[in-house]
Amino acid sequence: MNILNFGSVNIDSYFKVDHIARPGETISSISLKKKPGGKGLNQSIALKKVYDNLYHAGLFGNDGEFIKNLFEENSINTKFFRRSNSDTGNALIQVDKNGENSIVLYKGANFDIDEKFVDEVLDYFSKDDVLVLQNEISSLSYIVDKAKEKRMKIVLNPSPINEVIFNLDFSKLDLLVLNETEAKDISKFSNNDEIIEFFRRTYPDLKVILTLGANGSIYFDKDELIKQKAYIVNTVDTTGAGDTFMGFFVGSYYKGDDIKKAMDLASIASALACMKDGASTSIPSIEEVKKFRENLS
Numbered sequence: 067m068n069i070l071n072f073g074s075v076n077i078d079s080y081f082k083v084d085h086i087a088r089p090g091e092t093i094s095s096i097s098l099k100k101k102p103g104g105k106g107l108n109q110s111i112a113l114k115k116v117y118d119n120l121y122h123a124g125l126f127g128n129d130g131e132f133i134k135n136l137f138e139e140n141s142i143n144t145k146f147f148r149r150s151n152s153d154t155g156n157a158l159i160q161v162d163k164n165g166e167n168s169i170v171l172y173k174g175a176n177f178d179i180d181e182k183f184v185d186e187v188l189d190y191f192s193k194d195d196v197l198v199l200q201n202e203i204s205s206l207s208y209i210v211d212k213a214k215e216k217r218m219k220i221v222l223n224p225s226p227i228n229e230v231i232f233n234l235d236f237s238k239l240d241l242l243v244l245n246e247t248e249a250k251d252i253s254k255f256s257n258n259d260e261i262i263e264f265f266r267r268t269y270p271d272l273k274v275i276l277t278l279g280a281n282g283s284i285y286f287d288k289d290e291l292i293k294q295k296a297y298i299v300n301t302v303d304t305t306g307a308g309d310t311f312m313g314f315f316v317g318s319y320y321k322g323d324d325i326k327k328a329m330d331l332a333s334i335a336s337a338l339a340c341m342k343d344g345a346s347t348s349i350p351s352i353e354e355v356k357k358f359r360e361n362l363s
């Protein structure tokens with residue numbers, strides 16, 4: 067069985083500044099760090115820590131060759147990771163001395179994904195392969211429809227929330243992984259019990275994971291409800307916690323681990339990701355996760 071992550075990649079440029087530039091103002095940056103990013107990329111890096119047969123499909127531009135190299139260094143299959151004519155998706159991030167940030171996002175090559183490319187990619191995969199998606203690429207609903215026709219299992223992290231998500235048919239999904247804000251936006255309820263009730267009533271065949279930051283996470287479907295605590299650690303930067311959780315849970319669950327084990331693994335991995343700066347660079351190895359677990363018992 068293969069996992070295909072059809073997702074975004076970005077070049078994240080972090081400008082460390084005294085204060086965030088005001089309209090008309092030119093300021094100097096204290097430092098500049100360029101890091102590979104994008105939810106698609108982060109989740110592929112996390113997935114690969116637990117699942118072997120992983121393909122990342124998507125598009126990058128002339129400036130993104132190093133991202134392809136990163137996937138290859140991580141033994142992620144890049145058969146469907148191609149160069150397009152646009153620049154790679156870019157995020158220009160100013161971080162001030164208080165840790166506040168402001169971000170300008172250029173979607174770039176992530177939004178060159180068209181139906182022809184989707185057809186070519188999905189033709190390669192078959193029934194029972196797992197498709198992982200976030201909402202940072204074009205043609206999302208076409209991908210969902212086509213994958214469902216092929217009877218692939220579809221997992222969605224509906225981030226960021228926008229009209230594409232509101233118009234998507236969730237009954238075509240096998241698993242939805244979302245945070246509290248996303249769950250509130252989709253269900254229009256603010257209380258977790260009402261949110262759970264909403265999903266159970268509206269999509270009876272859907273499995274859902276609701277992540278609650280430092281309050282842990284909840285798995286539910288129409289019959290079952292499992293609560294998972296978050297592991298308390300010295301938090302440095304929570305960026306990428308959600309992507310790490312998603313990658314570890316999905317990899318572990320579709321490999322055959324039971325839901326409790328997959329949630330525990332994902333919870334440890336995402337806690338460890340909070341202990342380091344950055345997103346893709348803070349994702350722990352499976353050995354680090356196992357060592358943390360052993361030290362608990």
Ligand SMILES: Nc1ncnc2c1ncn2[C@@H]1O[C@H](COP(=O)(O)OP(=O)(O)OP(=O)(O)O)[C@@H](O)[C@H]1O
Pocket residue numbers: 245246276277278279280281282283295296297298299301304305306307308309311332333336337340
């Ligand atoms: N401060 C924390 N300490 C320990 N674990 C955490 C912390 N924050 C998040 N986690 C773990 O990561 C999981 C996902 O976090 P969260 O619900 O904040 O997702 P998110 O909003 O998608 O994250 P992100 O910050 O990456 O956007 C949580 O369910 C929890 O297991």
